[in-house]
Amino acid sequence: MRLKHLPLLTLLFLLPRVANADVIDKIADLLKNANASEIAAYFGSNVEISISDESNTYSKAQAKMILDKFFKDNKPHSAKLLHRVSSNPNYNFGVYILTTEKGRFRVSCTLKEINKVMQIMELRIETEKPN
Template identity: 30%
Template sequence: MTSVLSLIISIFFLVQPSELEIAIPDSIEIVIAAIDSGSSSDLAKYFDSSVSLNVNGLQGDYSKNQAELVLKDFFKKNPSMGFNLVFRSENNPSLSSYIGDYQTGQGVFKVFIKVSQQASDFRIYSLEFVKG
């Protein structure tokens, strides 16, 4: 009887995806959607407490709230015409990098996103929008 119970429990754990496997793709997809829609408030939900930000030459380390205001101004001046992720580097489980193209009426901006992952905590610690 105990061997049958052990078998059932083993199968249950093999079939269940781990929380970490779910958190990373879902989080980056939400970040991509926030950039695509030009939503600084949705994007700021994933900022670390301090964010290294470069928005077309305006560089610095900002608090979460300050970074949101800088991006709100950027998105207002450069409304989104689409965002396309072109590169993923997810080799290191705790640090990942992404590169994308942010389309606006004024041209294309390369976007560099760096995130840290601790358990299920997904945080952007560096973000750059550089006109290409």
């Protein structure tokens, strides 16, 4: 009789991990569509942005403008999730390959749970290095 509720308990335990993993997949779609506004919705109040050799901490609004400018200069064709770390429910990390008109970029995104919402704390965009 006690085992009757085990599948439900298991599902409730795994649900936060599935929801957090969806954010990582969602960001891949948003990168592909150059949707800076929707990506900015995931930004924390302050975000560390690194594009090429320039790195700084910005407010949510400033970070959105910087990402908008990047997408205007580099129109995306595709985005592919390369690597994901979502084993910790409070911390996620995703690495993407973003293919644009001007080349390929490696995008890494660090997310942290704040007030039960996953927020982007760091976004790095680097030119993809040839093998």
